[in-house]
Each structure stands twice: as C-alpha cells, then as structure tokens.
Amino acid sequence: MATTNEPPLDEIQWRHPGLAQSMQGIHSNSVLFYFAESPFFDRTSNNAVLTSQAMFNPTMFHLIQTRELFEGRLREMSGLEFIVAQEPAEMAPGTGTGVWVIRKQTRRKREPEDDISVHATYYVNGENIYMAPTLADILSYRMVTITSSLNKCFPAADKARIWSPSLGHVYKSTLNTTASRAQALESKGTTPMPEGQGGNNSKVTPESKKTNQPVLDSRLAEQSLIIHMQYGGEYMDENPITGKPGEFHLSSTGRKDKLQTLGLASLNTSLKGPTGPGLDKKDAKGDKTPKTPTGMPSKPRRRKSRAGTTPTSS
Known part of the structure; x- marks a missing residue:
C-alpha cells in the first residue's frame, strides 16, 4: 500500500473561491459552513451531525439559517464542536479586520458551567484558512x-x-x-631608499601609499x-640622565653647562679679593667707610632738650 506524505495541517493554507462566491462571501452566517469544507474540519463533530439532521428534518432547518441559533444548539450538546471564538473587530459600520477565529474544543456538561477543553485554533482571513501552531x-x-x-x-x-x-x-x-x-x-x-637604489621591487607607487595610509x-x-x-599615569623627567656608570650627567644641560657654572663660580671668587694667612681680618673684610677729614667744619651737634628748655647750639 502506497502512503502519501502530506504536510502538517499547521503548514498549509486552504481556500475555495468558488464556494465562497456561492455563499455570497464569508460572513457571520456562512463562516462555519465554509470552514466545514476545509481539511481542518472533523466529520465526527457535533457540527456535522447537527447540519445533516437539519438538512433532512424540516423542523430543524431553521437552526442552520443563522450562526446564533446554530451555536446555541451546539452549547446544549456534549462532545467535539467548532465555534467562533472571535469575530472581526468592527472599526466602523461596514468595515472590519476580516479575521475570524474558530476553535476546536470538547464540551462536557457540568453544573454550574460546562467543562471545555480547547484542542486547536484556526484563522479565517478572507478566503484563506490557517491553523495556529x-x-x-x-x-x-x-x-x-x-x-x-x-x-x-x-x-x-x-x-x-x-x-x-x-x-x-x-x-x-x-x-x-x-x-x-x-x-x-x-x-x-625604517628609512625608504631612493628610487635609483632600491630597484624595481623597492619602488612604491603613490596609489599603494594612499591605500596603506x-x-x-x-x-x-x-x-x-x-x-x-x-x-597614562607615568611621566618622564624633563632632563633625563644620560651617560655611562660613573659619568652620569643631564642630557639637557651636559658637561658644557657644568663647566660654565664652575667658571662663573671661580670668577666670583676672584672678584672678592685675595685671602691668605698673612692678611688681617680687617683687611680681608675690606676698608670701612672713610671718616671725615680733619680741618673740615663739622656739623654742629644739637643737645637733647629738656622739658621747658630751648636747645642751644654748642
């Protein structure tokens, strides 16, 4: 027996434009019957049983005329059923999203509310029907x-x-x-070689320089x-020490500045005058300010005045 590999139901899209046109479009009273012709429908559900009874029993024919009566009769039964869970959202009169949500569920009659188990959810968008994963x-x-x-x-x-x-x-x-x-x-x-000495391989074109720059x-x-x-937090000395062990000196000043400093020190010493053991301390310190020569009239000295007396010159 040959078996056909059919794709899963949640990976297919079903549509029947001719059937939708014969039902005058997908609307509230035709969406469940349009869904009943798709491969997602279960022929053993209460929907199929109620539809076949209404087709052959005139007293039940009115149940398939409107969706409200049809779903009202399904809620009185127990077993597998397909009902509309959500209708298209009406944004304005005569308009909407056009998406219907249909649920496959099992109803068990309980008091005070029925026990419902949802098995699958389907979407009807226009003429297309999808199964939600x-x-x-x-x-x-x-x-x-x-x-x-x-x-x-x-x-x-x-x-x-x-x-x-x-x-x-x-x-x-x-x-x-x-x-x-x-x-x-x-x-x-590295230092680049001249073009004449480097040969053909050493020549670098301006285009390659621009590309590598x-x-x-x-x-x-x-x-x-x-x-x-x-x-980033470390700093170098402004005057780094250079030289070899035993002859260290500052690179910025060098020995030339050191010699200049020693020359200025010796020059200042020579300007102060000779010093030696034969010289007196008075001579080493230098001459004092000369006194006023004799013969010159000196300024008259003033005596200190006492209280109540007038100072006189001597």
Missing part, C-alpha cells in the same frame, strides 16, 4: 534554532583560539592585531591608545 511547537522550534546556532558557534570559537607558551590562550584576531602593531613600528622606523593610521591610533591606557 501550538505553544509547544513554538517553543520546540525556538529551542531547535538556538541549539543549531550554538552548535555552529562553538566550533568556530575553537578554531579561532590558539595556545602558545608565551601568550597562553589567545584568538587569531589578537595575534593579527599584535603583528600589525609590530609591522607598523618597523615601517615607521588609512590602515597605518588606524594601527598607529590603536597603538597610541593602548600606550596611553598602560602608561
């Missing part, structure tokens, strides 16, 4: 998608990771960045940022 199907699909993505991610991460004794576990992008930094430093420190700029900018992050 269940929550379990949605979650299983999402989990399969996530698992498939992780299965592709982990092997790619393992391929990009490399282990070395000096660096440990690193990724290829990090190694490429380190190599590019070293290449940028080497290219910055943005790459070099980005590498230098990245290197500068890394240096700033590592040594």
Whole structure:
C-alpha cells in the first residue's frame, strides 16, 4: 500500500473561491459552513451531525439559517464542536479586520458551567484558512534554532583560539592585531631608499601609499591608545640622565653647562679679593667707610632738650 506524505495541517493554507462566491462571501452566517469544507474540519463533530439532521428534518432547518441559533444548539450538546471564538473587530459600520477565529474544543456538561477543553485554533482571513501552531511547537522550534546556532558557534570559537607558551590562550584576531602593531613600528622606523637604489621591487607607487595610509593610521591610533591606557599615569623627567656608570650627567644641560657654572663660580671668587694667612681680618673684610677729614667744619651737634628748655647750639 502506497502512503502519501502530506504536510502538517499547521503548514498549509486552504481556500475555495468558488464556494465562497456561492455563499455570497464569508460572513457571520456562512463562516462555519465554509470552514466545514476545509481539511481542518472533523466529520465526527457535533457540527456535522447537527447540519445533516437539519438538512433532512424540516423542523430543524431553521437552526442552520443563522450562526446564533446554530451555536446555541451546539452549547446544549456534549462532545467535539467548532465555534467562533472571535469575530472581526468592527472599526466602523461596514468595515472590519476580516479575521475570524474558530476553535476546536470538547464540551462536557457540568453544573454550574460546562467543562471545555480547547484542542486547536484556526484563522479565517478572507478566503484563506490557517491553523495556529501550538505553544509547544513554538517553543520546540525556538529551542531547535538556538541549539543549531550554538552548535555552529562553538566550533568556530575553537578554531579561532590558539595556545602558545608565551601568550597562553589567545584568538587569531589578537595575534593579527599584535603583528600589525609590530609591522607598523618597523615601517615607521625604517628609512625608504631612493628610487635609483632600491630597484624595481623597492619602488612604491603613490596609489599603494594612499591605500596603506588609512590602515597605518588606524594601527598607529590603536597603538597610541593602548600606550596611553598602560602608561597614562607615568611621566618622564624633563632632563633625563644620560651617560655611562660613573659619568652620569643631564642630557639637557651636559658637561658644557657644568663647566660654565664652575667658571662663573671661580670668577666670583676672584672678584672678592685675595685671602691668605698673612692678611688681617680687617683687611680681608675690606676698608670701612672713610671718616671725615680733619680741618673740615663739622656739623654742629644739637643737645637733647629738656622739658621747658630751648636747645642751644654748642
């Protein structure tokens, strides 16, 4: 016996334009009967039993004329049924979304309310009918998608990771960045040769320089940022010490400035005058201010006046 592989019901779309036209469109009184012709309908449901009874029993024919009477009779029965759960939202008279929601459910008569178990939900959009997927199907699909993505991610991460004794576990992008930094430093420190001495291979066209310039700029900018992050809080001396052990001196001043300083010190010493053991302290200190020569009239001295007397000159 040959078996046909039919797609799942939640993956198909059913429509019958001729049937919808014979029913004068999809409306409130025809939506359930239009749905009954689709592959989603169950022929053993109460809808099929009630429709066949009304077709052959004139006293029940009025039940299939309107949806309100038809669903009212279904609510009095127990078993599997299809009812309209939601109607199109009326935004204005004569207009709406055109989407009907039909539920497949089992009704069990209970007091005070019936026990209802929903099995599936369907959408009627115009002439098209779809089956809504269940929550379990949605979650299983999402989990399969996530698992498939992780299965592709982990092997790619393992391929990009490399282990070395000096660096440990690193990724290829990090190694490429380190190599590019070293290449940028080497290219910055080297001096280009003249065109006549370098040969054909040493000549670099202006187009290649323009092409490599943005790459070099980005590498230098990245290197500068890394240096700033590592040594941003450290500062170098304004006058770094140069020389070899035993002969250290400041690079900015040097020995020339030191000799000039020593020369100025000796010059200041010579200007002060000779000093020695034969000289007296008075001579070493220098001559004092000369006194007033004799013979010259001196200024008259004034006596201190007492209270009540007038000072007189001597």
